[in-house]
Amino acid sequence: MIKKTLDEKAFQLLKEKMEQGLFPQWVLTDPDIYELEIDKIFGHTWQFLAHETELKDSGSYVTRWMVNDPVLLVKNRKGEIKGYLNSCTHRGTQLCTADHGNKKNFTCPYHGWSYNLDGELIGIVAGNKVYGEEMDKSEWGLREIPQVASYQGMIFGCLDPAAMPLEEYLGDMKWYFDILLGRSDGGMEVRGLPQRWVAKANWKATAENFAADPYHVQTTHRSTVELGISPEDPLYAGYGHQIVTENGHGINVITSKTGKARVPYQGTPDSMWPMFKKNLTPEQDEILSGVTVFVGGVYPNLSFVSPIHGTEGHLHNYLNFRMWRPIGPEKVEVWCWFLIDKAAPEEYKEAAYRGYLGSFGPTGTLEQDDTETWARIVEVSKGLMMRDKELNYNNVSNYLMGFDRVEPDESFPGPGIAYPTTYLDAISRSMHENWFKLISKDLFVKEAVK
Ligand code: FES
Ligand SMILES: [Fe+2]
The missing domain is CATH 3.90.380.10 (Naphthalene 1,2-dioxygenase Alpha Subunit; Chain A, domain 1)
Known part of the structure; x- marks a missing residue:
């Protein structure tokens, strides 16, 4: 019998079953397997975030999730799509609480720090008095999602900076996306x-x-x-x-x-x-x-x-x-x-x-x-x-x-x-x-x- 907790023995039994082309039913809901999946699958693969028509103008943004990682996806003034962790670098609260919108900059609802569309920390409430001259704002910008890329207007993110590029990951699926997404002008x-x-x-x-x-x-x-x-x-x-x-x-x-x-x-x-x-x-x-x-x-x-x-x-x-x-x-x-x-x-x-x-x-x-x-x-x-x-x-x-x-x-x-x-x-x-x-x-x- 396969033990439910994922110790090494259980893992070896799972491996044997998988090699026979069998998929054990307990893995569907097992909490230990779930933790492994979050780390080893969702921590390293490309996940869909948005379509580029959701971010039409400079300052357009949407908030999304990559499992438990909150994502703030923004179009900056240069027209680039940037992905940041939607969490303030001061005390960590969720920075942007709306689903979508358009902003010139993002101001944290907790103590009022603000960030521009490039994720730079540009404003600290009573900054000179509270932090003095030594505070280097350039060190406290928003943390970027390691990889953000798009194909045929579909924007994906990846939490692993070393993961293969999006187009390589999609492989032959790109040919079918060209039919589904690229068939029409615009x-x-x-x-x-x-x-x-x-x-x-x-x-x-x-x-x-x-x-x-x-x-x-x-x-x-x-x-x-x-x-x-x-x-x-x-x-x-x-x-x-x-x-x-x-x-x-x-x-x-x-x-x-x-x-x-x-x-x-x-x-x-x-x-x-x-x-x-x-x-x-x-x-x-x-x-x-x-x-x-x-x-x-x-x-x-x-x-x-x-x-x-x-x-x-x-x-x-x-x-x-x-x-x-x-x-x-x-x-x-x-x-x-x-x-x-x-x-x-x-x-x-x-x-x-x-x-x-x-x-x-x-x-x-x-x-x-x-x-x-x-x-x-x-x-x-x-x-x-x-x-x-x-x-x-x-x-x-x-x-x-x-x-x-x-x-x-x-x-x-x-x-x-x-x-x-x-x-x-x-x-x-x-x-x-x-x-x-x-x-x-x-x-x-x-x-x-x-
Ligand atoms: S947590 Fe954002 S300003 Fe303090
Ligand atoms: Fe169905």
């Missing part, structure tokens, strides 16, 4: 504010649900079939390709049964199609013109979905980014962004936004379905019996439900390892392998005998 824009709410869930389960699991759609979201929105065919979310890329990232390109487009270019106005063709390579255009839903993830905690939504004659498409911020082994704070092509007609944008609110987001019907399942996973994973039970990732050896072995499809036009179905555990397996690689780095490594 790119995408965030509409409204990111919505956020707390769900009873473990971040691994929520990330996997989006990035790797179209198989749940036909059961969890059965109501969409009953309403006539989705087809009766239980394989309907399985047509297309599941693509595994580097570092635990992956994307599902879901199509109709025939592989042909249900509606071209996801129901976007036909006036936009020549622009897509102009901005994409022929291979990217081939994928975009025929896809029904893109859904995937950037490891560890960013997911995205780009569906066709609505009924015939009123179809639209949008892009939903969501970040799963762990706030305990059994809780996530969900951050949810709506993005739409800047170049789309205004009435189309508005219709797409209303469609998004009715499907994903805290009041969306699809969201409720998933949230209930995530809560039930954590509720049942803490028991004594779970200590030596593993979850079914048999499909990880690429056998699809007892049918023929699924081999990668070499003819798929995009990069990564593309399997010709999305009812597959290939991305899940890659996420869990990456999870184990990261949490076990330097763990229980014996010092070399001198």
